[in-house]
Amino acid sequence: MSLKPGHADPEGEVTARSLRELGYRVRSVKVSKIYRIELEAKSQEEARAHVEEMCWRLLANPVKDDYIIVFER
Amino acid sequence: MSLKPGHADPEGEVTARSLRELGYRVRSVKVSKIYRIELEAKSQEEARAHVEEMCWRLLANPVKDDYIIVFER
Numbered sequence: 001m002s003l004k005p006g007h008a009d010p011e012g013e014v015t016a017r018s019l020r021e022l023g024y025r026v027r028s029v030k031v032s033k034i035y036r037i038e039l040e041a042k043s044q045e046e047a048r049a050h051v052e053e054m055c056w057r058l059l060a061n062p063v064k065d066d067y068i069i070v071f072e073r
Numbered sequence: 074m075s076l077k078p079g080h081a082d083p084e085g086e087v088t089a090r091s092l093r094e095l096g097y098r099v100r101s102v103k104v105s106k107i108y109r110i111e112l113e114a115k116s117q118e119e120a121r122a123h124v125e126e127m128c129w130r131l132l133a134n135p136v137k138d139d140y141i142i143v144f145e146r
Contacts, residue, residue, distance in 0.1 A: 002107075015108065015131070015132070016110075018131055019110075022130060024112060024127060025112055025114070026110060027112060027113065028110075028111045029109065030108075031106060031107070031108055031109075032107045032109065033104060033105070033106055033107070034106070035102055035103075036102065036104075037099060037102050038101045038102075040098040040100065041098070053097075054092055054095075058088070058092060058095065
């Protein structure tokens with residue numbers, strides 16, 4: 001889950017500023033998040049459908065968040 | 074950046090509970106973070122050394138955080 005281009009990333013900006021104050025030549029910092037979800041499902045199709053739903057119902061803000069979904073068995 | 078095994082992940086636990094309340098059969102949720110840092114360096118070796126330093130000086134908590142560093146040019 002990462003911010004859509006053009007959206008302010010306050011955590012990244014504060015981190016970049018702190019790193020510059022420590023003397024590092026940092027151009028930018030962008031922070032994104034991984035939710036590693038273990039779930040029960042009858043098939044990979046069902047799992048994918050449920051995770052898509054979870055994203056729009058709870059995890060992602062459609063105005064500012066982009067996301068990709070990756071599966072492991 | 075992810076939590077070391079055995080460390081409580083309150084954000085993941087709250088997310089898992091909320092997803093269960095929405096009806097999903099979620100076993101667990103673990104949250105980790107990616108810092109995408111654009112920095113200036115003379116070589117990949119210098120960049121790696123600086124990022125290692127940034128981790129222990131600012132980004133990671135050595136008691137609870139594990140991290141891996143990945144480079145792109």
